[in-house]
Amino acid sequence: MKNPSRKTVPMKAALIIAAMAVSGAAQAATQQEAEAALKDAKASEAEAAKLTNRWVPTERALKTAQKALDAGKWDEAAAQATEAKALAEVSIQQAKEQMTAWHDAVIH
């Protein structure tokens, strides 16, 4: 019998790293940087969507980033896009991990 709790360790680490990445993201940014960050975040979220695992906060951050971009607030747009990207990456990792991990939860 496997120890199921071992499986969650990388997940936990990823969650915490994501949170750290987010808190360090508020740097000055140019329009190009903000646009690139948002494009990057959207690409990750598209991958999460393919795995049927978009997250509510990712969507929220993407929307806020887009709004900030439209309003010419590059710093906020970049920061929100970075947050969205970090969240999307964790959601992708979660989905990939769950492709096999779900078996452990099955009633049996």
Next chain:
Amino acid sequence: MEGPSQFKMPSATRRGALAMLALAGLTGFAGKVWAAVAPGWPENAFKQKSKDDAVKALYGKPMTTSDKITLEVPEIAENGAVVPVTVSTTLPNVTSISILVEQNPYTVAASYKLSDATLPSVGCRLKMAKTTAVIGVVESGGNLYSTSKQVKVTLGGCGG
């Protein structure tokens, strides 16, 4: 319920309503105009924010606790939006039963006028903003009696 009793508002209230009407006309807050008061509805009592003020506005006399009143309420409300409450009593000559919720924005939740044929037991479903006391008030033979119970209200929004 028959007749034009709709217009038997106390004059102070009517003046207030008229003033509001004029104000609404000027400022365009038309929504406010439609506030009406049904005949007999104790408007002042429903505005009170404490147990004492509520009882004073409803009955104008003091109350004493009584073990002849049964208050059926849940210990923990499954949802504060729908809390079943029943007040019954073995006291004689009951003319009125009221239900107060102590820490709701307004204390009076419901008040019932009973005829001499009405059995002294009323049940309904109430909203509770938070954990607080529910008070059952009974007017019997011209005197006021009450009993109270704490109902725990927890955050919902999940489960089911």
Next chain:
Amino acid sequence: MAPTIRVRAQASGDATNVQALIQHPMDSGFVKDSKGVLIPPHYIETLTFEHAGKVVLEAFWGPAVSKDPYIKFGFKGGAKGDDLKVTWVDNLGKTDTLTAKIA
């Protein structure tokens, strides 16, 4: 308008047991809609039950009565086949009435 009042009145022995359910929003005035705008108060103020020309219960309600409100009470007298008239009036002056038969 679809009927907003449902009544079950049952004669049993020398008394009649009454239960009613009313379709009404009972908006308290403290709740915001999905756009964050306060929903104005809209609640039933009075609800009366009349049997044989006599009011057997007059309810005064406020914003603390639950949405789609319910009431349960009983009165002495009332026989199978008798009429029971139920009327509500709300704070916007809207009203509905229904005459049910005691079963």
Next chain:
Amino acid sequence: MKSTPILLAALLTVAGITSWVMDEGHAAASANSTTPEQDMQAFQRYFKQRFPNVKFPDFANGPYAVNAEMRKQWEEIMQFPPYDFAVDEGKTAFETPFKNGKTYGDCFPNKGIGVRQTFPYFDTKTGEVVTLDLAINRCRAENGEKPLPYQTGVMASLTAYMSQTSRGKPFDIKIPDDPRARAAYEAGKQYFYSRHGQLNFSCASCHVTASGQRLRGDILAPALGILASFPIYRSDWGSMGTIDRRFTSCSAQMRAEPLPPQDPTYRDLEYFLSYMSNGVPIAGPGTRP
């Protein structure tokens, strides 16, 4: 960046919850090696053992089957349930002919009366899971009517009426001998047990591992029979909601972006859950906190 502390707190909370949920982890096995029939037996055995005092048909009543205090309030509310208005509206809608003179009854076996327990079924012609709600909208389309919104309103009223005519009839879900049907079942099963969303929950985290326990003010319903009372009047909503409304709000509560109503994945999930509940009687419409 005002969301950061909240986010951080949520993530750290999740890390804690994860280990709590996983502590009760079940023995793993190659899940695909079991048949749906074996899955169902294990599933039902699990809940019977977890709730030894609950009579099998009572699993239709969700939290009220497993919590006495809540059951008392429910019985109070069931004296005159607030869904009665919806059942009336649903009956009228059900019996009112479409513009072409046909009715809903013409689209269903037995004129649509007492058939709720056979949904969802696997349609071997189209190769997909068909729920009652989807069948209702397909019926409308065939008769030149616009589709109804899925989450509440007339759709909830129609399914409330159709469920009421089916009360007491045990769930009777079949998985035909068709690899596509088996694949739909497996997809539903995978979705049920997979963690989704920022809170890292699966359906099973709440409705298997933590079922019967309190989450904030609510008692989590056991997954067995969890769909038998739908549609429901939830006090929290102050209105009726369909299975789609519940799935959508569950997803959102897990901070997973909800799928569109009747998304194939949600339909597969309903197929799996209903099959697991075979034998539990239909009790809908229901009320929930």
